[in-house]
Amino acid sequence: MKPKITIISTGHIDHGKSTLVGRIIYELKQQLTNWGAVDISNGNFANFLDQLEEERVGQMTIDVVHSQVEGKKYQLEFIDAPGHKEFIQNMMTGASDAEGAQLVVSVAENEGIEEQTVRHLFLLKLFGINQIIVAVNKMDRVNYSESRYNILCAEIQKIMGEMGIDYSNIYFVPISARQGENVTVKSEKMAWWQGKSYIDTLEDYFTPKEDLSEKPFLMPVQDIYDVDGQKVIIGKVECGKIKKGDEVFFSLSGFKAKVNAILEFGSEKELASAGDSIGLKIEGETSKEVTRGDVCSTDGSLLPKSRVKVNAYVIGDEISLDHEISVRIGTGNSLGKVVSIKEIYDPAKKKETFTSSAEEIVRDNAGELEIELSEPIVGEPFSAYPPLGRVIISSGAIPQAAGVVL
Amino acid sequence: MSDVTTHLKELESKSIYILREALNQFKKPACLWSVGKDSTTSLWLARKAFFGKIPFPVIHVDTGYKFPEMYSFRDKIAKEWGIDLIVAENQEAKKAGMGPDKSHLECCTALKTLALKKLLEKEKFDCLIVSIRRDEHGIRAKERYFSPRDKEFKWDYKNQPAEMWNMFGSLSKEDDHMRVHPILHWTELDVWEYIKAENIPVNPMYFAKDGKRYRSLGCMPCTQPIDSTADTIEKIVEELKTTTVAERSGRDQDKEKAFMMQKLRTLGYM
Numbered sequence: 143m144k145p146k147i148t149i150i151s152t153g154h155i156d157h158g159k160s161t162l163v164g165r166i167i168y169e170l171k172q173q174l175t176n177w178g179a180v181d182i183s184n185g186n187f188a189n190f191l192d193q194l195e196e197e198r199v200g201q202m203t204i205d206v207v208h209s210q211v212e213g214k215k216y217q218l219e220f221i222d223a224p225g226h227k228e229f230i231q232n233m234m235t236g237a238s239d240a241e242g243a244q245l246v247v248s249v250a251e252n253e254g255i256e257e258q259t260v261r262h263l264f265l266l267k268l269f270g271i272n273q274i275i276v277a278v279n280k281m282d283r284v285n286y287s288e289s290r291y292n293i294l295c296a297e298i299q300k301i302m303g304e305m306g307i308d309y310s311n312i313y314f315v316p317i318s319a320r321q322g323e324n325v326t327v328k329s330e331k332m333a334w335w336q337g338k339s340y341i342d343t344l345e346d347y348f349t350p351k352e353d354l355s356e357k358p359f360l361m362p363v364q365d366i367y368d369v370d371g372q373k374v375i376i377g378k379v380e381c382g383k384i385k386k387g388d389e390v391f392f393s394l395s396g397f398k399a400k401v402n403a404i405l406e407f408g409s410e411k412e413l414a415s416a417g418d419s420i421g422l423k424i425e426g427e428t429s430k431e432v433t434r435g436d437v438c439s440t441d442g443s444l445l446p447k448s449r450v451k452v453n454a455y456v457i458g459d460e461i462s463l464d465h466e467i468s469v470r471i472g473t474g475n476s477l478g479k480v481v482s483i484k485e486i487y488d489p490a491k492k493k494e495t496f497t498s499s500a501e502e503i504v505r506d507n508a509g510e511l512e513i514e515l516s517e518p519i520v521g522e523p524f525s526a527y528p529p530l531g532r533v534i535i536s537s538g539a540i541p542q543a544a545g546v547v548l
Numbered sequence: 549m550s551d552v553t554t555h556l557k558e559l560e561s562k563s564i565y566i567l568r569e570a571l572n573q574f575k576k577p578a579c580l581w582s583v584g585k586d587s588t589t590s591l592w593l594a595r596k597a598f599f600g601k602i603p604f605p606v607i608h609v610d611t612g613y614k615f616p617e618m619y620s621f622r623d624k625i626a627k628e629w630g631i632d633l634i635v636a637e638n639q640e641a642k643k644a645g646m647g648p649d650k651s652h653l654e655c656c657t658a659l660k661t662l663a664l665k666k667l668l669e670k671e672k673f674d675c676l677i678v679s680i681r682r683d684e685h686g687i688r689a690k691e692r693y694f695s696p697r698d699k700e701f702k703w704d705y706k707n708q709p710a711e712m713w714n715m716f717g718s719l720s721k722e723d724d725h726m727r728v729h730p731i732l733h734w735t736e737l738d739v740w741e742y743i744k745a746e747n748i749p750v751n752p753m754y755f756a757k758d759g760k761r762y763r764s765l766g767c768m769p770c771t772q773p774i775d776s777t778a779d780t781i782e783k784i785v786e787e788l789k790t791t792t793v794a795e796r797s798g799r800d801q802d803k804e805k806a807f808m809m810q811k812l813r814t815l816g817y818m
Contacts, residue, residue: 143551191686195807196706207689208682210735231710235692238712364565365572369599378565378714407596417557419564421599434572457710470715532713539696539720541710 145350146210146217150237150271152262153246155225157253158279160188160203162246162319163220166341169326170211187319191222203229215345225258230265230506231457234544237265238532242273242348249294249316250283257490260301264489264508267307268455268545270524273348275313277340281332282318288334291316304492313347315340354416357381359390360444360529362472362520363436367421374405374421375432377473380529382440383415390424393444393520394436394474400425435474437520437530444530446518449481452533454545455489455508461535461543462502467513470534471547474519482512503543510548511535521547556742559734563590564597566693566730567677569716571597574675574726577604578634580664580818583614583622584765585750587679589739590730592748594677595629604677605632607667611659612642613767621751634671638663648769652800653811661816665701668725675726678818683735684795687809693732696723701816736795737788744781755779763795770800 151159164187191207203224210219221236223229237243243266247259266274276298284290295314302309316324316332317340323329326341337343359382367374384390388401404411405421414420422438437444450469461467461480469478486509487496495507503509513535524531524546535543567590570577579594579602581587594602608622626633638646641658648655668676682689692708694716701724709717719726731739743750753762760773761784774793778784809817 143555145551146555195810207686208733209689210683232708235708235711364568367599374599376568378561405599407599417561419561419568419597472715532715534712534715539709539718539723541712541717544710544712 144212144215144217146219147242147348147350148219148221148240149344149348150221150223150233150240150243150266151246152223152233152237152243152266153225154248154253154256154258157225157246157248157256157259158277158319159225159246160191160222161186162244162277162279162317162325163209163222164188164191165319165322165325166218166220167209167211169322170213170341213341213345216348216350218344225262227258227261227506230258230261231541233262234265234269234455234457237269237271238544240271241351242275242344243271244275244277244344246277246279246319247294247298248280248283249278249290250280253280254294255297255301259298260305261490261506263302263305263307265455267305268453268508270528270546272308272311274307275315275340275344275347277319278314278316279319281316281323282321286316286318286323286329286331288332305489313337313343315343354381355383357416359384359388359438359440360527361420361422361438362474362529363392363432363434363438364473365434366432369405369421372423374423375438376421377438378419379414379416381416383413384422384440385413386410388440390422390438390440391442391444392432392436392438394433394446394518395431397431398442435472435519437472437474444520444522444527446520448515448518449512450515450519450521450533451510451512451548452535452545453508453548454511454533454535454543456503456505456543458505458540458542459537460502460504461511461537465537467542468536468538469513469515469519470536471519471521471532472530474521476515476517476519478513478515480511481514484510484512508545523547552741553745556738556745559731559738560593560596560742562733563593563730565714566716566728567594567597569694570675570677570726570728570730571603573716573718576671576673577675577677577728578671578673579604579606579677580679581606581608581622581633582679582765583608583618583751585739585743585754586681586731588625588750589734589742589748590677590679591625591629591631592746593730602629602631605634605671607634607636607664607676609636609660609663611663611767612637613648613659613769615753615765615768615771617751617753618765621749625749634667636663636667638666648767652770652808656812656817657815660818661701661812665816673725674719675728677728677730679731680729680818681734681736681739682732685809687813688732691729691732692717693729695727695729696720697725697727697816698722699724703813703816705810705814737785740781740785740788744785754784756783762798763793764799766799772798772800774798
């Protein structure tokens with residue numbers, strides 16, 4: 143079995159995201175066996191992905207769809223995301239699952255860089271997705287012109303530069319998804335293109351999920367179970383390894399203890415590593431104090447915080463100063479209120495909309511929020527500890543904003 | 549570890565995490581069990597997640613039209629695994645003559661969706677664990693791991709809340725219960741590879757007899773076997789690697805008309 147890479151497909155509406163994924167599925171696998179016959183006679187490859195009646199009739203993707211194809215090196219899972227602003231929360235749902243992204247930008251007249259092109263790029267950067275490949279699509283609409291391709295690439299690089307995205311590691315490939323030019327096979331119509339086909343470039347460039355087992359041990363506590371009369375600390379190891387006899391710290395409760403046993407159903411393990419869902423029995427009575435939201439690690443420096451600064455993007459109702467919100471980081475959860483809102487802007491129109499501080503932040507704007515928490519949470523800068531650096535801000539049950547700890 | 553083992557371990561670990569979230573976040577969860585390979589796999593995962601004892605009731609929605617082998621398999625496994633089994637039936641609809649001679653939309657909705665709805669009204673479960681997979685059907689590929697439903701069981705697929713990283717959602721005031729999908733990210737092949745690796749018991753109807761086997765199990769009148777000589781798990785795995793036939797090709801309700809699955813699911817079908 144080939145290693146898997148999950149790729150979010152992004153870009154402005156109608157630039158050909160679903161058509162590209164549909165075309166790849168069609169050329170690499172011929173058909174998506176389980177999803178029934180699809181009419182592609184008009185080059186409507188998007189129909190592979192757009193399975194809702196409203197999506198086909200309206201010719202617009204509404205929600206994300208996951209599909210898998212087998213490439214030469216990897217099992218490729220594409221998450222096709224909608225390109226309409228209204229469905230940005232669905233794009234973020236998809237992006238949070240991905241290791242890489244493809245940004246589809248149409249080179250056709252009056253298309254090029256548009257609002258969602260920029261917004262999606264911003265969100266990829268916010269979520270820390272730095273494996274990006276740009277599909278310069280609809281080359282057939284500009285007679286496969288090398289100069290039109292180069293002009294658009296330069297414009298995209300300029301925007302990336304302004305957003306602080308290092309584009310020296312970002313690959314650009316000219317394609318026509320509808321006509322099937324340079325998608326999985328090199329195009330004869332673009333003899334000037336020195337690179338490989340789109341899918342070969344993607345497979346050369348993208349790497350699977352980073353192996354986190356060599357990092358220091360970290361496990362957010364998910365629950366506490368009683369197994370045969372003994373307390374067992376439940377969690378999924380996010381980073382590193384743990385073995386019987388290791389000394390661990392609990393950030394929230396402030397305990398330090400030795401691991402007596404690592405449990406899986408029916409057996410005890412000597413060692414667990416990143417990705418494993420396990421149970422830990424620890425020495426002494428200390429486990430009584432450990433609760434969900436605590437963080438078990440070999441690093442004594444992770445401490446709970448009653449104030450966090452986050453860089454967030456608003457997907458729902460506006461967030462105002464002093465308004466009660468609910469904050470989730472890892473398995474930690476607390477009510478809180480926003481005490482300051484700074485550096486606010488709409489990522490698609492940064493220059494026109496930038497404000498240095500404000501009383502509220504509205505939908506589709508990003509900003510720096512400082513939040514006072516009613517209960518301390520173990521949160522760390524995303525750049526240093528990704529599993530403890532992702533934040534969801536909700537009001538009631540509905541996520542209103544998402545982002546990272548600064 | 550081989551690549552397959554690493555891959556299955558990753559899938560298993562995520563599913564266990566999801567099941568544990570379901571138990572932690574909801575007051576009264578329950579798991580749906582069709583007695584097929586997918587939900588039996590989920591029950592196996594639940595035994596692993598909760599160290600042997602499944603801590604919530606398991607619901608079998610019984611239309612009365614299931615194969616005899618399904619009932620015997622159900623009762624045997626329920627006993628062996630110490631399952632707290634609830635059988636949900638829509639007796640009234642059956643008495644009133646509802647059956648497979650009606651349209652699939654009517655029959656599936658009455659005998660499956662409504663049977664479940666009545667049970668939920670009575671038992672007030674706030675979380676239903678359902679073993680659908682993205683690769684089964686394009687509509688199911690749009691699902692979230694945690695997917696809220698209202699009192700009418702409506703799936704508001706045009707307005708699903710965001711679901712980011714492993715931080716799953718909770719219920720709002722308008723919601724009736726959460727559907728939790730622990731094996732959403734698995735493929736049919738993954739399920740069989742896992743059944744093989746873990747030696748999970750499955751209904752014998754999946755194995756070929758006289759050149760036919762069932763690939764997906766449903767109600768007797770609406771489920772047809774496929775042509776196959778795969779009479780062992782190994783052969784099923786091999787068959788799936790090369791097949792061009794859809795998993796649910798033997799299930800009539802998927803074929804009746806366009807967007808049938810969307811319509812059924814909008815009304816609360818699994």
